[in-house]
Structure formats: structure tokens, C-alpha cells
Amino acid sequence: MTLPLELWLVRHGETIANANRRISGWTNVPLTPEGILQARAVGSKLNGTRFDSVWSSDLQRAIDTARLAYGVATVDTRIREMHFGDMEDQYWEQADPTLTSALLAFESFHPPGGESLNQFRDRIMHFIGDLSSGRHLIFTHGGVIRMLCMEFGIDRFLKNASLIKIDWTGRRLISIEES
Numbered sequence: 001m002t003l004p005l006e007l008w009l010v011r012h013g014e015t016i017a018n019a020n021r022r023i024s025g026w027t028n029v030p031l032t033p034e035g036i037l038q039a040r041a042v043g044s045k046l047n048g049t050r051f052d053s054v055w056s057s058d059l060q061r062a063i064d065t066a067r068l069a070y071g072v073a074t075v076d077t078r079i080r081e082m083h084f085g086d087m088e089d090q091y092w093e094q095a096d097p098t099l100t101s102a103l104l105a106f107e108s109f110h111p112p113g114g115e116s117l118n119q120f121r122d123r124i125m126h127f128i129g130d131l132s133s134g135r136h137l138i139f140t141h142g143g144v145i146r147m148l149c150m151e152f153g154i155d156r157f158l159k160n161a162s163l164i165k166i167d168w169t170g171r172r173l174i175s176i177e178e179s
Contacts, residue, residue, distance in 0.1 A: 003133035004169040008051070009148065010139045012065040013038040014160040021092045025084035025114070025143075028060045035061070038161030038179050039068035045163050045177055046070055052134030055079060057141060065161065066139035073139055078127035081141035085114025106146065106155065121147055128168065149173075 013035030017024035031039065046069060056066040056073035057080040066073040087095055102109040110116035115123075124147055142157050145164060149156050152171035158164060158178060165174035 004167055005128075005131060005133050006135040006174070007128075007131075007148070007166045007168050008046075008049075008135065008137045009145045009164045009166065010042055010065065010069065010137070011142050011145055011158050011160055011162050012057075012059075012061040012139060013042075013068075015061050017089075018160060023084050023087050023090050023092065023095060025081045025088055026059070027088050031061055031064050035065075035160060036068060039065040041179065042069035042161050042163060046137065049137075050135070051137045052132065054137045054139075056139040057081070057144070059141070062139045062141065069139070070137065073137075076127060078123050079138060079140045079144055082117075082120045082143045083111075083114040085111040087111045087114065106150065117147075124148065133169070 013031045015024065015029040015031055015035055017027065017029040019032050042065070054066070054070060054073040056062045056075050058075045058077045059080050063073070063075065087099060092100060099109070099111055106117065120143070124144055128148070146155070146157050148166065149164070152173070154173060158176070161179040163177045167174055
């Protein structure tokens with residue numbers, strides 16, 4: 001019998017880009033004061049839980065959330081947010097409505113100069129495929145969490161500093177704790 005793979009996914013705390021409704025895939029943006037409080041609050045949801053590994057995207061907002069909520073995490077570029085190419089740092093309201101509609105629908109989206117949804121999915125799935133069985137804590141981004149949830153039929157975009165627990169082996173949701 002195969003041991004289960006359990007993922008505890010944390011979306012980073014609020015950033016300046018989130019607060020200003022700017023697109024910030026690979027753009028490094030800091031947490032806001034509210035994002036710092038949110039990240040610390042996530043820590044209370046993790047107290048006493050044993051993890052086989054702890055991971056973070058290499059983007060500063062995820063690293064800072066990990067540090068404030070848990071401590072040191074192993075950094076991996078494969079769990080960073082989608083690369084939005086020419087859309088990076090644009091205000092949502094000023095971005096091409098055809099592109100933002102495709103992004104919100106999360107299908108057939110490929111921003112100019114960025115990565116396609118298939119490339120994004122492949123990168124994330126490569127990371128998941130390298131995990132051993134056990135419970136893994138992962139500090140990452142809304143798009144990454146949404147992509148992973150879609151693998152078992154849930155289309156969900158979580159608020160900042162939310163925690164979602166997934167039985168990856170059984171492809172089922174264990175729980176969602178939104179901030």
C-alpha cells in the first residue's frame with residue numbers, strides 16, 4: 001500500500017500589488033502591514049503539526065510568509081506564481097479584457113511574453129511529482145493553489161494567507177481555512 005501524499009498549501013499574505021489590484025506573477029512585491037499580520041496568523045494554524053518537508057516559492061512574498069508563519073522553508077522556483085509576461089505590474093482595470101477574462105476562466109490563457117497554462121501546470125506538477133509521501137507544507141501563490149485544486153475538480157481562488165489541506169493521493173479536499 002502506498003503511503004498518502006498530503007499537501008498543506010498556504011497562499012502568501014497580502015502584498016502591495018494585491019492591495020492596489022496590480023498583476024504580479026513573477027514581480028517581487030513586499031507584503032503590506034496587513035499581509036505581515038496575516039502571515040503571522042497562519043502560524044497559529046500550523047502549531048504542533050509535523051511536516052516531512054516545508055517549501056516556499058522563491059518570490060519574496062512567499063518566503064516572508066513562510067518565515068513569519070513557520071520559519072525557514074526550502075525554496076523552489078517551480079512553485080512560484082504564473083509568469084504573466086507583458087501583463088506584469090499592470091492594473092487589472094487597464095489590462096486587456098480578453099486576457100483577463102481568459103485568466104479568470106483559467107482556460108486557454110497565454111499572456112504575451114509569459115507562460116501558457118500548460119507550461120504553468122507542467123512546472124507545478126513536476127514539483128509535486130518530486131515529493132515523497134508524507135505531509136508537506138508549501139508557501140505559494142493563488143494561481144498555483146488554483147491549478148492544483150483543479151486537478152481534482154475544484155476551481156477555487158483563495159484569499160491571501162489562506163490554508164488548504166489536500167489529500168493528493170486520494171485527490172480530495174481535506175479542509176480550507178480562509179483568512
